[in-house]
Amino acid sequence: MQHLKNALGSSVQLPSAAVGRMSLYLRELQRLSDNGVMSLNSAELATLIEVSPAVVRRDLSTIGAIGRRGVGYVTADLIQSIGAVLGSETSWTVALVGVGSLGTALLRYRGLQRQGFHIVAAFDADPRLVGTSICGVPIYAAAEMSKKIGELKPQLAVLAVPAEAATAVASELADAGITGILNFAPATLKLPKEMGVVNVDLASEMQRLAFTVTSGITGGAVPEAENQKK
Amino acid sequence: MQHLKNALGSSVQLPSAAVGRMSLYLRELQRLSDNGVMSLNSAELATLIEVSPAVVRRDLSTIGAIGRRGVGYVTADLIQSIGAVLGSETSWTVALVGVGSLGTALLRYRGLQRQGFHIVAAFDADPRLVGTSICGVPIYAAAEMSKKIGELKPQLAVLAVPAEAATAVASELADAGITGILNFAPATLKLPKEMGVVNVDLASEMQRLAFTVTSGITGGAVPEAENQKK
DNA sequence: TAATGTGAAACCGTTCACAGCT
DNA sequence: AGCTGTGAACGGTTTCACATTA
Numbered sequence A, B: 001m002q003h004l005k006n007a008l009g010s011s012v013q014l015p016s017a018a019v020g021r022m023s024l025y026l027r028e029l030q031r032l033s034d035n036g037v038m039s040l041n042s043a044e045l046a047t048l049i050e051v052s053p054a055v056v057r058r059d060l061s062t063i064g065a066i067g068r069r070g071v072g073y074v075t076a077d078l079i080q081s082i083g084a085v086l087g088s089e090t091s092w093t094v095a096l097v098g099v100g101s102l103g104t105a106l107l108r109y110r111g112l113q114r115q116g117f118h119i120v121a122a123f124d125a126d127p128r129l130v131g132t133s134i135c136g137v138p139i140y141a142a143a144e145m146s147k148k149i150g151e152l153k154p155q156l157a158v159l160a161v162p163a164e165a166a167t168a169v170a171s172e173l174a175d176a177g178i179t180g181i182l183n184f185a186p187a188t189l190k191l192p193k194e195m196g197v198v199n200v201d202l203a204s205e206m207q208r209l210a211f212t213v214t215s216g217i218t219g220g221a222v223p224e225a226e227n228q229k230k
Numbered sequence C: 001t002a003a004t005g006t007g008a009a010a011c012c013g014t015t016c017a018c019a020g021c022t
Numbered sequence D: 001a002g003c004t005g006t007g008a009a010c011g012g013t014t015t016c017a018c019a020t021t022a
Helices: A016-034 A042-049 A053-062 A075-086 A101-108 A110-114 A142-152 A163-176 A202-214 B016-034 B042-049 B053-062 B075-086 B101-108 B110-114 B142-152 B163-176 B202-215
Strands: A002-005 A011-014 A092-097 A117-124 A137-141 A156-159 A180-183 A196-199 B002-005 B011-014 B092-097 B117-124 B137-141 B156-159 B180-183 B196-199
Touching (some): A011 A016, A016 A042, A016 A075, A016 B202, A042 A053, A092 A101, A092 A142, A092 B202, A101 A117, A101 B101, A110 A117, A110 B202, A117 A142, A117 B202, A156 A163, A156 B202, A180 B202, A202 B016, A202 B075, A202 B092, A202 B110, A202 B117, A202 B156, A202 B196, B011 B016, B016 B053, B016 B075, B042 B053, B092 B101, B092 B163, B101 B117, B110 B117, B117 B142, B163 B180
Parallel strands (some): A092 A117, A117 A137, A156 A180, A180 A196, B092 B117, B180 B196
Antiparallel strands (some): A002 A011
């Protein structure tokens, strides 16, 4: 559960599960918008991300999105509202640490840019990489990290270093003024509690999949028959 | 919430949030084990993954792990029990589709292998890649996918293709007999409901981080003062 | 004595069902 | 006539608190 201010500035709650769904709504809405879809209703949006219409309505009403009864929601308005909540309006600057295979893949991935996340610098300990650049992002020496971060002032960092190095690098990032870390290293970072952390562990996700498959439970969604009056 | 059989074969429930924690317990326990730690208590394990001791006890007791009152848990036993639940004992075979930057990074990543996931084949549409191999994994033509999967019978697949191709490839994987997909494409797969799917969307995770940072809520964990009697 | 294992309560998110708008 | 917005019921997860056991 997390907080956010609504349009009136009063504080409301957004369930953290809902935050995840917001990204999915936004992704689908952007696609629909590109295809010229001007509006849609909760049932249609629900189908696209495989949740129930009630979840969609609850989510959208929580963030103060305004639909029209009897009609549905205006695509552009939703993109606007959800984008505001997720900070897609802010232009985030990001530092990437660890230019291995994964770091390289992230530097090459255009999807981050598209959502407003701009990687402005990369860091690696390998001297052969230092001085080169990938997709326009310069790679600096690990030793220069604090200094460069002080200069460029990126708000966020992506951590793609080996597990052994993760904790130390994370502390350094925190000291350098980074406010949030997307952590791909299979390690639990020990950080000041005001820092934001999101962990993505590939082996864990694979284990989650294995469990899903073994337990035979079909991630199958969409219960609800949506009420039909009388 | 998902099912699992306990040692006695009776069906019990494992909260899906707990599945995620199991991976983390396992990761930390393996590290401790490598360092010669033979046993630990719930409070210690709790600190390592930043949850409360009560959560640890509840989780472990749910999967039937056995601790000793007044002492704690035996590291090796826990690794065994958790591994059994997550399917780490099974040797999973995996197909990877899409050998772009991300696909390559996944082929190079040793962490999957270490947890029992063996990538046995990779597929890509680019003819320049076909016939080559990465870290010992042969790359086949996309057109051969169904045939090769029929031969090698991998249980799981990792999907690292562009969003536009994702749905079609996923259907083909389902038809070819794959039972679960780890999906990195930013698209909602439309699949038969008996198939397992776990989605990892890098842009979404970044948005989640941005939200965490903006909302000012400090992922800060560990409430609980753990009871002190009287 | 020290830490587990676990009913029971508290909490939180989802689902239901329908009143209220357009 | 149709779909949103939302109070209220529900169900699942976490937390509490303590009896239990080595």
